[in-house]
Amino acid sequence: MSCCYNELTLSNLKDNEEIYIRAQKDYNEYIKHNFSQTIHNNKDSKVEGSYTESITKYHKQEILGLKDVRVGAEYLTNVALSKDTIVGLSHTLNVGASNTLRVAKDSSESIGGDKEIEIGNNLSSSVGGDKAENVKGNSVEVVERDKDISINKKT
Numbered sequence: 619m620s621c622c623y624n625e626l627t628l629s630n631l632k633d634n635e636e637i638y639i640r641a642q643k644d645y646n647e648y649i650k651h652n653f654s655q656t657i658h659n660n661k662d663s664k665v666e667g668s669y670t671e672s673i674t675k676y677h678k679q680e681i682l683g684l685k686d687v688r689v690g691a692e693y694l695t696n697v698a699l700s701k702d703t704i705v706g707l708s709h710t711l712n713v714g715a716s717n718t719l720r721v722a723k724d725s726s727e728s729i730g731g732d733k734e735i736e737i738g739n740n741l742s743s744s745v746g747g748d749k750a751e752n753v754k755g756n757s758v759e760v761v762e763r764d765k766d767i768s769i770n771k772k773t
Contacts (some may be wrong), residue, residue, distance in 0.1 A: 625640035639645070695701075711717075 627638040629636045
């Protein structure tokens with residue numbers, strides 16, 4: 619048998635029914651209207667080169683169980699307008715090295731309950747304009763070493 623061939627096999631052996639298509643080089647499908655596919659068990663797909671998908675209008679995925687995405691190198695998401703994420707219960711972000719958040723304009727955060735911040739080393743903040751802090755309950759500040767306060771009032 620030669621190394622280079624195309625193959626279409628239809629097997630009707632009981633409990634081994636199979637349709638097998640082999641393309642020696644390229645395999646193309648052209649569909650002028652809708653394409654529908656129903657799989658009543660598993661689907662496995664392996665691409666040993668690049669995978670490109672282009673969608674002109676709308677893309678929707680509904681996953682009723684677990685979704686697990688593993689990327690061996692970089693992961694880039696580029697959204698032209700807005701992005702909303704809704705999480706029903708908890709959300710955790712684990713970063714192995716550094717994390718940077720850049721916001722070109724305003725940023726706000728609304729928390730319905732408590733917020734706790736734990737920093738292993740130093741905290742530095744810089745405010746280009748005014749700073750206001752309103753505490754409706756008690757306020758406690760514990761400094762275990764020195765504390766300096768400088769007021770540089772311009773007259």
